[in-house]
């Protein structure tokens with residue numbers, strides 16, 4: 445049951461709204477206070493990435509954020525509704541096959557220094573991979589879906 | 602251009618999320634700080650009313666909140682996606698024809714005392730009418746749309 | 759953010775201290791407390807709203823419901839509130855005519871005592 | 875919530891005080907300031923992040939971009955940060971190896987001076 449869905453025109457300011465909503469719903473869903481910073485940051489990264497992509501390719505299309513309160517997990521899904529360069533994301537993870545499951549480990553650590561160039565979204569993906577407990581990136585016909593989740597104690601309602 | 606849309610399963614807890622989002626987006630859209638309390642309350646009332654209706658008639662359907670940043674107004678639209686008793690809302694306003702425009706004046710003032718009965722949502726509608734600068738309630742095939750707006754100084758972005 | 763409820767007896771009147779947000783999510787808890795008090799034969803109530811940060815129509819409805827219950831036993835339910843943004847909600851719904859609204863708990867008690 | 879930027883010279887090093895949230899919305903302003911400083915020939919920078927409440931990858935990117943710019947002039951960009959939640963973001967992106975990160979502005983200045 446997707447409990448809350450947010451869709452917004454691709455503007456940086458709305459990424460803040462997305463962070464706010466994700467944090468509030470996560471808190472209510474029973475995600476531990478100590479994890480809320482991670483949720484806030486990872487959701488912000490995924491939405492920033494989608495906003496940048498939409499601004500380039502389809503500024504009229506909204507970005508979609510879905511927050512689902514599962515039995516013992518809080519799940520977040522950020523969806524691009526227009527095609528992003530799949531190679532860019534694919535290159536971040538071994539093989540590039542969809543869906544790709546990233547290990548929750550410092551993903552940026554092995555990827556060289558600040559002198560490496562041409563990786564426009566790599567920092568964002570590194571942050572997501574480092575923060576979310578579980579990340580699945582799926583390339584679809586129309587764009588990218590980033591699905592992340594965190595443990596939760598179940599809804600308070 | 603609808604800038605932010607929220608849809609949520611009809612649970613009281615999500616009304617809080619709706620208030621939070623509406624207030625944040627209103628602030629960013631340039632609604633004066635002194636009006637934000639009114640936006641928070643009116644949006645909460647409209648969403649509470651929709652949640653109660655959905656819980657009775659269609660608990661599986663989400664309630665929809667749309668926030669639009671117009672040139673000099675901030676517009677909010679709360680939509681029931683299932684039929685509500687139109688008579689109840691219609692009885693609140695003269696004639697009951699859709700769309701109905703409510704004057705921004707104490708709407709509850711003339712409607713008797715606490716001993717009056719059988720007006721389950723009347724307080725909510727009275728609050729909305731008293732707070733929103735401009736309110737239009739439209740009965741559609743599938744439910745009720747409450748549209749409210751406040752002056753804004755234009756988006757900060 | 760959330761609702762905190764407390765109550766104690768003062769001069770034979772039951773004072774209910776409410777703190778936080780009374781909305782569609784939390785109002786059921788206030789309703790339960792008011793019902794519980796009436797069931798325990800407290801019919802003279804003062805609800806102190808000085809620490810209420812948010813009040814919506816569900817909250818108003820619960821207060822009206824409480825008033826009806828105590829009145830059924832010849833009791834009273836008065837409010838303590840000086841916050842303009844909360845008072846405004848009572849005004850636009852016409853409920854300032856229904857409730858006695860006072861500046862302090864002591865004033866509410868005194869007003870009630872003098873009426874008897 | 876929002877971003878506040880300030881800067882002043884200390885011991886010949888330009889200290890940039892950052893307060894609030896550095897994210898996709900506000901990072902462009904930090905980028906502009908860093909570019910402006912480099913254009914004004916400040917090549918020794920210390921960015922004080924002690925009052926930063928939120929930092930995302932756009933903010934990281936701007937700091938990396940600033941580092942590249944000053945390095946092109948044989949300059950330096952060091953950070954002051956002791957907040958664990960901010961340091962974590964540098965760690966998971968591998969950027970702790972790229973920036974000198976210090977506990978205080980004075981330590982950052984001292985470390986830079988001793989290196990020369």
Ligand SMILES: Nc1ncnc2c1ncn2[C@@H]1O[C@H](COP(=O)(O)OP(=O)(O)O)[C@@H](O)[C@H]1O
Nearest residue numbers: 552555557558560561562566567935936938939
């Ligand atoms: N994991 C990483 N470690 C170090 N540097 C990275 C990493 N990922 C990306 N970068 C670098 O961060 C920089 C981002 O800077 P950017 O925001 O584009 O600033 P500018 O355009 O002003 O130079 C890029 O140069 C990129 O190569």
Ligand SMILES: Nc1ncnc2c1ncn2[C@@H]1O[C@H](COP(=O)(O)OP(=O)(O)O)[C@@H](O)[C@H]1O
Nearest residue numbers: 709714715717718719720723724819820822823
């Ligand atoms: N404008 C109004 N002025 C006074 N009372 C009202 C107004 N609108 C509705 N009411 C009353 O408020 C009460 C709402 O109480 P409710 O929340 O249903 O409590 P309960 O079910 O516990 O009695 C209803 O009895 C209704 O008649």
